[in-house]
Amino acid sequence: MSKKTYRQAINEGLVQEMHRDPSVILIGEDVAGGAGAGGDVDAWGGPMAVTKGLLSEFGPKRVLDTPISEAAYMGLAIGAAASGLRPVADLMFNDFIGVCFDQIVNQAAKYRYMYGGQDRIPLTVRTMIGAGLGISSQHSQCLYPVFSYFAGLKVVIPSGPYDAKGLLASAIRDDDPVIFCEHKMLYEMVEEVPDEPYAIPFGEAKFVREGEDVTIVALSRMVHIAMEAAESLAKEGIGCEVIDPRTTTPLDTESIIESVEETGRLVIVDEAGPRCGMASEIAAVVAEEAFSALNAPIIKVTPPYTPIPAAPNLEKLYIPDAGQVITAVHKVMGRE
Amino acid sequence: MGDSNIIALMMPKWGMAMASGKVVDWLVDEGTQISVGEELLEIETEKTVNVLEAIDTGTLSRITAQSGDELPVGALLGVITQGGVSSKSVEAFILEFQERFVPEEVSEEVDTAPLNADVDGLSIAYRKYEAKNDQGKLPLLFIHGFGGNQDGWMYHAAELSENRTVYTIDLPGHGASEKEVADGTLPNLAKAVYGLMETVLEPRVHVVGHSLGAAVAVELAIQFPYQVASLTLISGAGAGTSVDKQYIEGFISANRRKQLKPYMQQLFVNSELATRSMVEDMLDAKRIEGVEECLRKISDAAIISLGDVDIRGNLTRLTMPIQIIWGKEDRVASIVEAKNLPASIENIIVDDAGHMVHIEAARKVNNLIAEFIKSV
Numbered sequence: 001m002s003k004k005t006y007r008q009a010i011n012e013g014l015v016q017e018m019h020r021d022p023s024v025i026l027i028g029e030d031v032a033g034g035a036g037a038g039g040d041v042d043a044w045g046g047p048m049a050v051t052k053g054l055l056s057e058f059g060p061k062r063v064l065d066t067p068i069s070e071a072a073y074m075g076l077a078i079g080a081a082a083s084g085l086r087p088v089a090d091l092m093f094n095d096f097i098g099v100c101f102d103q104i105v106n107q108a109a110k111y112r113y114m115y116g117g118q119d120r121i122p123l124t125v126r127t128m129i130g131a132g133l134g135i136s137s138q139h140s141q142c143l144y145p146v147f148s149y150f151a152g153l154k155v156v157i158p159s160g161p162y163d164a165k166g167l168l169a170s171a172i173r174d175d176d177p178v179i180f181c182e183h184k185m186l187y188e189m190v191e192e193v194p195d196e197p198y199a200i201p202f203g204e205a206k207f208v209r210e211g212e213d214v215t216i217v218a219l220s221r222m223v224h225i226a227m228e229a230a231e232s233l234a235k236e237g238i239g240c241e242v243i244d245p246r247t248t249t250p251l252d253t254e255s256i257i258e259s260v261e262e263t264g265r266l267v268i269v270d271e272a273g274p275r276c277g278m279a280s281e282i283a284a285v286v287a288e289e290a291f292s293a294l295n296a297p298i299i300k301v302t303p304p305y306t307p308i309p310a311a312p313n314l315e316k317l318y319i320p321d322a323g324q325v326i327t328a329v330h331k332v333m334g335r336e
Numbered sequence: 337m338g339d340s341n342i343i344a345l346m347m348p349k350w351g352m353a354m355a356s357g358k359v360v361d362w363l364v365d366e367g368t369q370i371s372v373g374e375e376l377l378e379i380e381t382e383k384t385v386n387v388l389e390a391i392d393t394g395t396l397s398r399i400t401a402q403s404g405d406e407l408p409v410g411a412l413l414g415v416i417t418q419g420g421v422s423s424k425s426v427e428a429f430i431l432e433f434q435e436r437f438v439p440e441e442v443s444e445e446v447d448t449a450p451l452n453a454d455v456d457g458l459s460i461a462y463r464k465y466e467a468k469n470d471q472g473k474l475p476l477l478f479i480h481g482f483g484g485n486q487d488g489w490m491y492h493a494a495e496l497s498e499n500r501t502v503y504t505i506d507l508p509g510h511g512a513s514e515k516e517v518a519d520g521t522l523p524n525l526a527k528a529v530y531g532l533m534e535t536v537l538e539p540r541v542h543v544v545g546h547s548l549g550a551a552v553a554v555e556l557a558i559q560f561p562y563q564v565a566s567l568t569l570i571s572g573a574g575a576g577t578s579v580d581k582q583y584i585e586g587f588i589s590a591n592r593r594k595q596l597k598p599y600m601q602q603l604f605v606n607s608e609l610a611t612r613s614m615v616e617d618m619l620d621a622k623r624i625e626g627v628e629e630c631l632r633k634i635s636d637a638a639i640i641s642l643g644d645v646d647i648r649g650n651l652t653r654l655t656m657p658i659q660i661i662w663g664k665e666d667r668v669a670s671i672v673e674a675k676n677l678p679a680s681i682e683n684i685i686v687d688d689a690g691h692m693v694h695i696e697a698a699r700k701v702n703n704l705i706a707e708f709i710k711s712v
Contacts, residue, residue, distance in 0.1 A: 001449075001512055162620075196515065196626065197624075199623060199625075200623065207616070254594075255593075
């Protein structure tokens with residue numbers, strides 16, 4: 001056990017899975033980092049240096065740098081998965097999925113179903129989500145609700161280093177396509193992470209904080225925003241239960257309902273847009289299955305319905321903050 | 337004022353990582369006459385819920401912390417008075433306490449990380465609690481039970497390190513020790529404990545073992561009788577108990593909260609003591625690669641057989657003082673023949689406690705250990 005960043009935890013997870021299973025390979029733009037660019041081989045390891053050191057350790061046959069064509073390398077990865085390998089494809093920014101949507105959504109996601117379960121696509125797509133770096137609306141979205149729409153894909157949204165390493169192991173070992181969403185503002189986050197490999201099962205939410213008054217379901221980076229709000233609300237005597245679903249497919253609705261049945265109040269904090277998102281989905285599930293437990297309307301805390309601004313001052317306004325969560329909690333508590 | 341006295345009742349510190357606790361419920365009313373050992377209130381920590389017992393006699397004059405209050409360690413919970421004390425003096429005492437009170441900073445990084453030692457090529461984790469006032473007494477070593485780790489001694493290790501050094505260990509395959517148990521037999525586990533004593537701890541210690549740890553302690557004492565000054569066996573498997581084999585199998589294979597929770601609850605009389613975060617911590621520990629395999633090996637080699645094997649024969653061969661502490665309502669290693677133990681053995685059965693009697697009745701067990709060792 002030692003302190004590791006989100007970046008180190010994911011890197012360590014990749015290294016350990018590649019040692020464990022020789023059929024695990026990496027495919028993507030810049031994953032080898034600098035190879036063939038005239039600089040040092042293995043210098044970068046992707047734009048966030050997450051795959052740094054892997055080329056030296058596993059060689060070019062298992063760490064494949066590709067041209068800038070998501071359609072081409074995603075097709076390659078899915079084909080490799082269909083023919084016996086266990087690829088991890090690096091889709092740098094999740095916003096780029098538009099370019100390889102057909103490969104992922106119409107091929108990978110449907111393959112097992114269409115072939116009657118006789119064949120599987122053990123593919124992991126690692127991809128970056130989230131705003132906060134001021135890199136504009138085509139590099140800052142949270143598209144996990146889009147991925148979660150498609151039956152046949154599993155979707156993972158780790159909110160910290162410990163979960164990232166354990167969920168990545170499960171993603172790579174899973175026989176179905178998994179979209180693994182790394183929030184770009186979390187790479188520097190530090191946490192105790194076991195040195196040994198470990199796998200966290202999908203569909204098991206984490207109770208980050210226990211409380212009796214309000215259930216706050218928060219996704220990805222918003223877990224930390226919710227915790228900030230919860231700590232502040234505790235000083236007012238309001239006990240918030242903060243739940244991190246960890247995976248949106250499968251979604252642990254059971255834990256969410258269990259909590260709402262105890263608290264009677266629900267606030268959902270999501271960095272994805274307000275429409276057709278996980279916040280709406282979770283609100284719908286709770287309204288359907290635990291309506292009688294609710295003492296107040298469900299409140300969603302999300303960004304506004306707009307593209308993500310690149311200007312830092314506007315981007316800051318766009319991302320939900322602890323103040324908004326506190327206001328929402330006050331509202332469900334009837335303390336406006 | 338004469339014999340009158342005002343005593344502050346404060347939030348206790350159970351375990352090094354504890355920074356605050358939550359008042360669950362007071363078990364006595366304001367104005368009640370209380371005596372030493374009386375249960376005053378329930379406190380919930382990040383790890384579990386426990387009862388704070390009185391260490392003074394007097395009147396509980398004031399309750400200053402209400403149910404639901406989350407307070408830092410050392411914060412005022414109430415005021416105990418002895419003799420005639422005016423309510424004015426009590427008010428003044430409370431005001432002064434609150435004014436002066438500064439919560440202690442908890443530095444998790446330094447305090448909670450265990451040390452590691454190389455024992456015959458195996459990395460074994462342990463902690464050392466230096467004696468607060470060293471009197472050259474033999475140290476005390478705690479050995480946890482199956483699937484547990486040394487954090488389970490949070491109520492005991494620091495508290496019993498008043499006059500002597502206390503060590504806690506993670507058995508092989510557990511906690512921060514290497515996930516390697518060879519064939520998983522008791523002699524092998526005992527060898528690792530002895531190896532740690534020989535390399536970094538001290539050659540002769542008092543040993544306290546819980547459950548599987550108790551069986552390991554007995555094995556250690558059989559192999560190295562001089563090294564074990566005394567034995568305290570808590571919920572000791574094999575000494576006339578019947579181990580629930582279904583429990584062991586269920587505990588090993590559970591990898592989700594829902595599956596594990598009933599097994600954690602089975603450890604206690606009051607199943608609410610198995611909190612969500614306790615279940616979560618156990619799942620985190622069990623997830624580490626190699627742990628399940630280690631647990632299975634130990635279970636096959638050392639535990640399942642213990643359900644049938646009787647170690648009472650072994651106990652009669654030992655000459656050091658031995659005490660056995662049982663929870664009367666143990667639902668994991670239930671007492672079947674506690675009575676037929678050798679007469680030289682102190683045999684204590686604690687009411688309203690289960691397999692985790694040392695957690696459920698922490699102060700009582702601490703007192704039993706302290707008194708017993710003192711008498712050796």
